[in-house]
Amino acid sequence: MSTTARPVRPLVALAAGGALLALAGCAPATASGGGEPLEGGTVVYAHQQEPACVFGGWIEQAYLSYQVLDSLLSLDEDGTAVPWLADSYEVSDDQLAWTFHLKGDVTFTDGSPLTAGVVAHNFDYWIAGGNSTAQVWLDGYYTSAEALDDLTLVVHLARPYPRLPETLTQGYFGIQSQEALENRSEEQNCEAPIGTGAFTVDSWSRGSEIVLKRNPDYTSWPANAKHQGPAIVDTVEWKFVADATTRVAALRSGEVQAIYDVPAVEWASLGDEGYELEKYVTAGRPQQLTFTTSRGVFADEKVRQAFAYSLDRESAVETIGQGLIPFEGNGGVSQSTPGYSQKAADRYDYDPDQANALLDEAGWTGRDDDGTRTKDGERLTVVLPYGAGSIINADGAAILQALQEQATKVGFDVQLVPVPQSEFFAGAYSTAEEKDITVGYWTAVTAGILYINWRPSTADHPNYWNNAFYNDSTLEGYILEGNSASDVDAQNAAYQRAQEYIADHALAIGVYDRLSTLAVGGSLKDVWQEHSQGGPVFHDAYLVG
Amino acid sequence: MTTLAPAPVAPPVSASRPRRRRPAPSLVAAIAVIAFLLLAAAWPALLATHSPTANDFAAALQPPSFAHWFGTDEAGRDLYSRVVWGARESLLIGAGAATVSLGLAVVLGTAAALGGRILSGVVGFVLEVAFAFPALLLALLLVAVLGPSAWTQVLAVGIGTAPGYARIVRAQVLAARSSGYVEAAVALGHPRRRIVLRQILPNALRPLVAIFALSVGQSIVWASSLAFLGLGVAPPSSEWGALLDAGRAYITRAPWLVVIPGLVIVALALAATSLGGHLRTALDKGEKA
Numbered sequence: 118m119s120t121t122a123r124p125v126r127p128l129v130a131l132a133a134g135g136a137l138l139a140l141a142g143c144a145p146a147t148a149s150g151g152g153e154p155l156e157g158g159t160v161v162y163a164h165q166q167e168p169a170c171v172f173g174g175w176i177e178q179a180y181l182s183y184q185v186l187d188s189l190l191s192l193d194e195d196g197t198a199v200p201w202l203a204d205s206y207e208v209s210d211d212q213l214a215w216t217f218h219l220k221g222d223v224t225f226t227d228g229s230p231l232t233a234g235v236v237a238h239n240f241d242y243w244i245a246g247g248n249s250t251a252q253v254w255l256d257g258y259y260t261s262a263e264a265l266d267d268l269t270l271v272v273h274l275a276r277p278y279p280r281l282p283e284t285l286t287q288g289y290f291g292i293q294s295q296e297a298l299e300n301r302s303e304e305q306n307c308e309a310p311i312g313t314g315a316f317t318v319d320s321w322s323r324g325s326e327i328v329l330k331r332n333p334d335y336t337s338w339p340a341n342a343k344h345q346g347p348a349i350v351d352t353v354e355w356k357f358v359a360d361a362t363t364r365v366a367a368l369r370s371g372e373v374q375a376i377y378d379v380p381a382v383e384w385a386s387l388g389d390e391g392y393e394l395e396k397y398v399t400a401g402r403p404q405q406l407t408f409t410t411s412r413g414v415f416a417d418e419k420v421r422q423a424f425a426y427s428l429d430r431e432s433a434v435e436t437i438g439q440g441l442i443p444f445e446g447n448g449g450v451s452q453s454t455p456g457y458s459q460k461a462a463d464r465y466d467y468d469p470d471q472a473n474a475l476l477d478e479a480g481w482t483g484r485d486d487d488g489t490r491t492k493d494g495e496r497l498t499v500v501l502p503y504g505a506g507s508i509i510n511a512d513g514a515a516i517l518q519a520l521q522e523q524a525t526k527v528g529f530d531v532q533l534v535p536v537p538q539s540e541f542f543a544g545a546y547s548t549a550e551e552k553d554i555t556v557g558y559w560t561a562v563t564a565g566i567l568y569i570n571w572r573p574s575t576a577d578h579p580n581y582w583n584n585a586f587y588n589d590s591t592l593e594g595y596i597l598e599g600n601s602a603s604d605v606d607a608q609n610a611a612y613q614r615a616q617e618y619i620a621d622h623a624l625a626i627g628v629y630d631r632l633s634t635l636a637v638g639g640s641l642k643d644v645w646q647e648h649s650q651g652g653p654v655f656h657d658a659y660l661v662g
Numbered sequence: 663m664t665t666l667a668p669a670p671v672a673p674p675v676s677a678s679r680p681r682r683r684r685p686a687p688s689l690v691a692a693i694a695v696i697a698f699l700l701l702a703a704a705w706p707a708l709l710a711t712h713s714p715t716a717n718d719f720a721a722a723l724q725p726p727s728f729a730h731w732f733g734t735d736e737a738g739r740d741l742y743s744r745v746v747w748g749a750r751e752s753l754l755i756g757a758g759a760a761t762v763s764l765g766l767a768v769v770l771g772t773a774a775a776l777g778g779r780i781l782s783g784v785v786g787f788v789l790e791v792a793f794a795f796p797a798l799l800l801a802l803l804l805v806a807v808l809g810p811s812a813w814t815q816v817l818a819v820g821i822g823t824a825p826g827y828a829r830i831v832r833a834q835v836l837a838a839r840s841s842g843y844v845e846a847a848v849a850l851g852h853p854r855r856r857i858v859l860r861q862i863l864p865n866a867l868r869p870l871v872a873i874f875a876l877s878v879g880q881s882i883v884w885a886s887s888l889a890f891l892g893l894g895v896a897p898p899s900s901e902w903g904a905l906l907d908a909g910r911a912y913i914t915r916a917p918w919l920v921v922i923p924g925l926v927i928v929a930l931a932l933a934a935t936s937l938g939g940h941l942r943t944a945l946d947k948g949e950k951a
Contacts, residue, residue: 436719
């Protein structure tokens with residue numbers, strides 16, 4: 118590891134845009150763990166998953182692109198959208214036109230200027246599929262974006278969407294250079310997108326690391342940054358280390374200064390050893406089990422409810438999660454999501470007797486030699502594929518095995534199918550015919566995620582993320598009401614009705630909340646977790662020595 | 663990859679019996695290990711002390727004790743019972759892969775040695791290319807195409823390790839073909855087919871009995887490597903490689919989850935290797951007697 122950092126001198130920091138002044142205000146002069154704050158140097162960070170591109174619709178891509186691309190707004194700790202590329206915004210009385218006033222004198226790292234026209238182009242790029250997640254967030258609401266002048270953007274909506282500012286803080290809405298999008302190859306924009314951000318992508322060694330270099334001309338830090346000015350470190354070596362044990366060993370040996378996704382079993386010991394631990398409970402859809410309702414054994418609501426009652430989810434999560442991973446009973450949204458319903462979360466306690474009774478009522482009264490229930494010669498078999506190592510980490514896989522065993526006791530035969538990342542993202546096990554349960558998460562800053570996951574799928578307007586394959590106008594109505602209600606309480610009430618509907622009909626049940634965790638060594642300070650998705654922010658980070 | 667040298671080919675098997683001697687301790691130990699594991703594979707319920715899949719959250723991550731001889735895993739499952747129940751799958755994969763490997767090796771090696779000029783050339787070329795291809799890479803490729811499962815492991819490991827054995831078979835057959843007893847059979851006017859089936863193959867393939875035992879141990883190690891990479895059988899299988907893979911996340915907090923399955927794999931590989939060595943020695947002595 119090379120850290121050619123220099124001690125910070127006030128004049129250097131002042132020349133760098135007041136970085137040190139802010140640093141002096143926000144960080145101790147002598148960091149605990151020892152040493153003076155340094156300017157420059159290389160941060161070596163070990164992450165788990167390696168995405169196909171820096172910018173895209175997966176949260177792992179948002180974590181990366183957040184370092185390189187700025188967004189219009191950033192989410193503050195209290196859930197408020199604060200200025201980033203946009204200094205301010207307002208909405209029309211009919212809630213259908215959002216006006217964003219952009220910062221002046223901001224340039225992309227290819228030298229082109231940031232203008233309202235460029236941002237409008239990005240909106241059109243996302244909705245056309247440039248970012249699959251941004252696309253589904255805007256789908257059904259966004260109609261157009263126009264530049265009133267160089268620094269004034271108006272976004273037109275078809276229906277009111279009061280939580281648009283918060284939604285835009287997610288990394289999927291990072292702004293790229295229009296010139297780069299139009300003139301560079303798809304591959305170039307995939308590997309090294311051009312933004313206005315604190316870092317640029319210097320190189321990508323596939324399977325190994327991405328090297329991020331400091332953007333010395335950075336002027337557009339968000340209002341919630343810990344310091345003003347360009348990044349303090351020169352380089353971030355963003356390494357991909359899939360194995361959690363290896364990441365922890367690399368941190369302990371000093372080979373890396375920070376790691377992502379700390380295994381639950383190592384959490385307490387790393388804390389005892391003095392590492393700084395950061396934990397972010399991701400809002401949005403938790404790690405949950407969504408039942409395929411259009412065919413198979415879970416087409417019957419009683420069987421779905423029986424499955425829910427058969428699982429002691431809380432004990433499994435508490436034990437395997439070592440008290441770190443939060444149990445989540447709600448299958449709609451996680452407990453850190455505004456508008457969360459505790460009633461929905463509490464809907465199914467562990468009750469194997471009730472599970473057995475429901476299965477008997479549903480006609481699954483026979484048993485084969487393995488103890489699996491049968492009905493008319495058919496076994497009560499359910500297929501549960503999961504993205505091994507990508508969507509479900511080692512702790513999650515262990516929890517699924519515990520649930521598998523619990524369901525066996527009332528007569529289910531649960532077949533776990535670990536699916537490698539490449540196959541999973543290529544669409545394996547995405548159809549109703551291939552699975553009985555979908556497991557996974559979807560991070561979000563609002564309960565608006567319910568619209569993405571539960572909007573009915575029609576021939577004209579298919580919804581590939583409706584994993585329950587469940588089309589219901591009542592449920593959709595609740596969600597649409599939540600999306601457009603102008604009052605936050607009314608939004609939350611509608612979203613809660615939707616969650617309770619999902620629970621009552623056992624369409625999905627929660628298991629645990631997805632965490633974003635960091636462990637940071639003593640030589641690295643002020644790495645913080647961004648508040649919309651929990652990714653690490655290196656703009657404010659500095660080394661001590 | 664195996665690096666076994668071809669065994670020298672001797673005259674036909676003699677009918678004389680070797681002298682009775684006390685078995686070597688290593689042979690006794692090897693037989694004991696293999697017998698225990700075969701028993702575990704055949705009747706796991708006889709040897710296991712707990713259900714291999716039953717959760718006991720209150721007993722999670724317990725070190726080895728009288729209650730749990732090999733300790734427990736993150737869900738409180740008894741590791742000893744999981745090892746016992748995993749024996750069947752592990753041994754089947756090992757024996758299956760060894761069978762596939764040696765079966766392919768016999769066909770390809772014999773064809774390369776006894777086929778016509780073109781067939782020998784083609785098969786020989788294929789073997790050289792396959793031999794140059796890293797066996798693990800070949801196995802990974804097959805798993806990627808066919809998807810992870812026990813049968814895929816059998817095929818992947820079997821095909822991946824076949825080229826090495828095929829070279830041994832080819833060398834054995836070539837040596838047998840030029841031996842004095844084959845020349846004598848040719849001089850006596852025996853038909854070619856009879857010479858191949860009665861003289862060449864039985865003598866050339868005899869060393870494979872010992873190699874098979876070695877190959878079983880090696881195949882289990884290979885299959886465990888695939889399982890360790892997450893390309894093995896589906897959970898909650900307690901195939902030993904899968905146990906290693908699952909246990910590595912807990913290596914600092916609960917090292918027994920990795921050390922014990924690892925030792926079991928080592929014990930079987932050593933036992934199979936030792937048994938193979940003894941078999942080979944016995945066969946060689948039989949030939950000389």
